[in-house]
Amino acid sequence: MRIVVAGGDGFCGWPTALHLSNQGHEVTIVDNLSRRKWDEELHSNSVTPIASLEERVGKWKELTGKEIKTYIGDLNHYDFLREVFRQTEPEAFVHFAEQRSAPYSMIDREHAVFTQQNNVLGNLNVLYAIKEFAPECHLIKLGTMGEYGTPNIDIEEGYIEIEHKGRKDVMPYPKQPGSFYHLSKVHDSHNIMFACKIWGIRATDLNQGIVYGLHTNETKMDPMLVNRVDYDGVFGTALNRFLIQAATGHDLTVYGSGNQTRAFLNIEDTVRCVEIAAENPADKGEFRVFNQFTEYFSVQELAEKVQKVAKEEGLNTEVSHLDNPRIEAEEHYYHAVNTKLRDLGLEPHLLTDDVLHDILQTVIEHKDRVIKENILPSIKWK
Amino acid sequence: MRIVVAGGDGFCGWPTALHLSNQGHEVTIVDNLSRRKWDEELHSNSVTPIASLEERVGKWKELTGKEIKTYIGDLNHYDFLREVFRQTEPEAFVHFAEQRSAPYSMIDREHAVFTQQNNVLGNLNVLYAIKEFAPECHLIKLGTMGEYGTPNIDIEEGYIEIEHKGRKDVMPYPKQPGSFYHLSKVHDSHNIMFACKIWGIRATDLNQGIVYGLHTNETKMDPMLVNRVDYDGVFGTALNRFLIQAATGHDLTVYGSGNQTRAFLNIEDTVRCVEIAAENPADKGEFRVFNQFTEYFSVQELAEKVQKVAKEEGLNTEVSHLDNPRIEAEEHYYHAVNTKLRDLGLEPHLLTDDVLHDILQTVIEHKDRVIKENILPSIKWK
Numbered sequence: 001m002r003i004v005v006a007g008g009d010g011f012c013g014w015p016t017a018l019h020l021s022n023q024g025h026e027v028t029i030v031d032n033l034s035r036r037k038w039d040e041e042l043h044s045n046s047v048t049p050i051a052s053l054e055e056r057v058g059k060w061k062e063l064t065g066k067e068i069k070t071y072i073g074d075l076n077h078y079d080f081l082r083e084v085f086r087q088t089e090p091e092a093f094v095h096f097a098e099q100r101s102a103p104y105s106m107i108d109r110e111h112a113v114f115t116q117q118n119n120v121l122g123n124l125n126v127l128y129a130i131k132e133f134a135p136e137c138h139l140i141k142l143g144t145m146g147e148y149g150t151p152n153i154d155i156e157e158g159y160i161e162i163e164h165k166g167r168k169d170v171m172p173y174p175k176q177p178g179s180f181y182h183l184s185k186v187h188d189s190h191n192i193m194f195a196c197k198i199w200g201i202r203a204t205d206l207n208q209g210i211v212y213g214l215h216t217n218e219t220k221m222d223p224m225l226v227n228r229v230d231y232d233g234v235f236g237t238a239l240n241r242f243l244i245q246a247a248t249g250h251d252l253t254v255y256g257s258g259n260q261t262r263a264f265l266n267i268e269d270t271v272r273c274v275e276i277a278a279e280n281p282a283d284k285g286e287f288r289v290f291n292q293f294t295e296y297f298s299v300q301e302l303a304e305k306v307q308k309v310a311k312e313e314g315l316n317t318e319v320s321h322l323d324n325p326r327i328e329a330e331e332h333y334y335h336a337v338n339t340k341l342r343d344l345g346l347e348p349h350l351l352t353d354d355v356l357h358d359i360l361q362t363v364i365e366h367k368d369r370v371i372k373e374n375i376l377p378s379i380k381w382k
Numbered sequence: 383m384r385i386v387v388a389g390g391d392g393f394c395g396w397p398t399a400l401h402l403s404n405q406g407h408e409v410t411i412v413d414n415l416s417r418r419k420w421d422e423e424l425h426s427n428s429v430t431p432i433a434s435l436e437e438r439v440g441k442w443k444e445l446t447g448k449e450i451k452t453y454i455g456d457l458n459h460y461d462f463l464r465e466v467f468r469q470t471e472p473e474a475f476v477h478f479a480e481q482r483s484a485p486y487s488m489i490d491r492e493h494a495v496f497t498q499q500n501n502v503l504g505n506l507n508v509l510y511a512i513k514e515f516a517p518e519c520h521l522i523k524l525g526t527m528g529e530y531g532t533p534n535i536d537i538e539e540g541y542i543e544i545e546h547k548g549r550k551d552v553m554p555y556p557k558q559p560g561s562f563y564h565l566s567k568v569h570d571s572h573n574i575m576f577a578c579k580i581w582g583i584r585a586t587d588l589n590q591g592i593v594y595g596l597h598t599n600e601t602k603m604d605p606m607l608v609n610r611v612d613y614d615g616v617f618g619t620a621l622n623r624f625l626i627q628a629a630t631g632h633d634l635t636v637y638g639s640g641n642q643t644r645a646f647l648n649i650e651d652t653v654r655c656v657e658i659a660a661e662n663p664a665d666k667g668e669f670r671v672f673n674q675f676t677e678y679f680s681v682q683e684l685a686e687k688v689q690k691v692a693k694e695e696g697l698n699t700e701v702s703h704l705d706n707p708r709i710e711a712e713e714h715y716y717h718a719v720n721t722k723l724r725d726l727g728l729e730p731h732l733l734t735d736d737v738l739h740d741i742l743q744t745v746i747e748h749k750d751r752v753i754k755e756n757i758l759p760s761i762k763w764k
Contacts, residue, residue, distance in 0.1 A: 109460065112506060112510070113506055116502060116503065116573075117499065120502065124491070124494060124495055124498065124562075125495070128494070151551050152550065152551035153546040153547065153549045153550065153551045154549070160544070160546065162535060162542070162556075163535075164535040164536060164538075164542065165536050167534060168535065169533050169534035169535045171533060171535075172556045172557070172558065174542075174544075174554045178576070183569075183573055186569075186572055187498075187568075187572070190557065190568055191562070191565055194560070194562070194565060198763045382581070
């Protein structure tokens with residue numbers, strides 16, 4: 001299948017591009033390299049030393065004989081996007097190419113506006129490009145479980161049947177996102193749903209949990225293929241951040257009570273979920289929503305898991321509680337449905353101690369690269 | 383009260399600014415005059431000849447002694463918006479300043495992107511300006527009943543209690559808007575709800591129905607204060623368009639079956655609703671939603687009402703059915719709640735034959751200004 005992976009230089013996009021290429025798909029990466037620029041802006045880095053995109057795809061070709069074409073440019077430049085569509089004629093367009101950090105979107109007005117402009121308008125361009133140049137192309141769009149917030153009822157996969165005053169309807173599941181970034185994904189979801197309805201576009205919205213891990217079968221093949229790992233207060237997600245804190249002798253910094261519960265999955269499942277979505281496309285006009293996670297944990301539970309595994313590696317680390325920089329419920333109900341991807345064949349990698357040891361060992365190997373002053377949260381929601 | 387009316391040169395904004403000024407409020411209009419520019423872009427016009435904003439506020443001062451200050455600029459220019467907030471110190475910010483036409487947003491990609499950029503990012507700027515410069519200021523934001531779409535259950539005012547798998551929560555009412563314009567308002571609503579939660583902003587979202595009429599007590603005071611009336615396929619809303627079609631010997635063009643039911647209100651109620659919202663501000667941190675309409679009708683019913691009244695004025699006109707240029711349900715349930723504004727004192731002007739005669743007579747007076755080739759819909763959703 002001809003698949004474009006937009007955002008294919010990023011943490012989820014790169015291993016996904018490799019995985020799809022390895023499965024025999026004809027993969028093209030589209031990326032504006034902005035994730036690397038944000039590192040420069042924030043004086044931050046990946047714990048793992050990552051090669052340039054050119055080096056990465058060169059090494060992949062050398063190892064496997066498989067070519068991944070690259071287009072360096074921005075989805076917000078429609079002239080560029082048009083050429084991508086004309087030249088690649090995609091059958092699936094995997095859209096990771098958005099600003100994906102909640103704290104980054106909350107830095108200030110400029111970053112909030114940038115995030116919504118970049119994400120929402122870029123995605124609008126993708127919808128128009130599919131309509132104009134590849135109407136059969138299946139849009140596989142990365143959403144987030146954070147779109148739902150933490151309602152006091154079960155979270156369903158995109159839709160919910162509501163009975164009200166003696167009548168019934170199946171409605172889009174109400175969204176209560178917790179940052180301008182998460183809001184941008186909610187806006188995307190609404191825009192895509194409408195485009196499916198009026199233009200018959202086929203789309204799958206992957207409401208992804210928080211991703212942990214770094215290696216996949218493909219990124220392990222050579223050091224030049226290694227994935228990035230973020231640990232800083234802006235782009236580092238909870239579990240990876242805890243592991244790096246443990247490796248560098250830093251307290252594991254839980255925000256607030258730590259009873260916030262979130263959905264998680266391993267990067268190995270991310271790449272498999274995208275493959276499953278691509279191989280089982282949505283129908284014409286269908287806006288399909290999958291909740292893409294395998295387990296959920298409270299942040300406190302995660303910190304304690306990491307603490308235990310770190311201790312087994314000879315690292316003594318404390319769990320400390322910081323004032324929560326975010327405005328969010330710290331005590332809440334959380335129960336989310338995630339059966340659709342499993343019904344299509346996902347076999348989850350669960351968060352075992354072995355998995356944690358494996359990530360921790362990689363992180364320890366590179367711990368000298370950690371810029372310690374980047375670890376603590378510097379961005380407040382208030 | 384110090385009130386900024388953003389979009390105060392437009393169809394709803396102008397009479398609202400006059401009404402609030404007449405009630406003794408200290409009113410400032412902020413407008414980038416874009417509604418007039420879109421007329422130029424579309425080679426269109428208002429049936430009523432409208433004076434420049436400068437002439438309008440000059441005449442108002444001459445007649446009443448009341449001054450309405452004006453700032454000409456764009457909410458998307460934050461330097462400008464900052465100065466508006468610093469200089470006016472608003473206690474209420476009435477936000478009409480968005481691109482408000484569904485067909486305009488559906489012209490092509492550029493117009494869709496423009497609409498969402500202009501509306502969503504402009505509104506984000508307003509939220510930041512309130513947070514930074516006037517945290518007590520009450521945001522009165524114009525939304526639309528079109529945010530809800532046509533669900534098969536009753537439409538509530540912004541929120542709905544959902545019982546699901548034995549648990550309950552009050553959730554944001556699910557939105558199913560029908561154009562990129564309507565989507566922009568849904569995005570706004572989500573952004574505002576979040577800003578209220580994290581920054582304690584007080585906001586009222588007025589989900590307004592389709593507005594008809596043109597005169598208010600204030601605009602009737604002098605021909606130079608007259609309100610604009612749109613009739614073209616892009617900016618003309620259903621009832622006003624039918625009246626102008628009747629006046630100019632054009633068929634009343636119903637899209638599709640005409641069984642689409644929509645919520646309506648008179649412009650005289652628009653100005654009163656905004657006044658009610660301003661005088662009863664939302665609490666700090668409250669995101670309050672009012673459904674701002676007084677009645678609902680099917681499009682076919684409206685056309686027949688106009689046909690009857692036109693006949694009484696000696697105008698014979700036919701109701702004709704066009705292929706629907708929009709993608710929308712033509713047969714659907716529609717029942718929407720609108721008690722909150724009435725509980726606060728709104729006394730609706732209902733759509734009587736007298737009201738229709740009154741508008742029709744004004745339109746007849748200016749019918750030579752109608753550019754006939756603009757009447758039919760030229761923009762398709764497909």
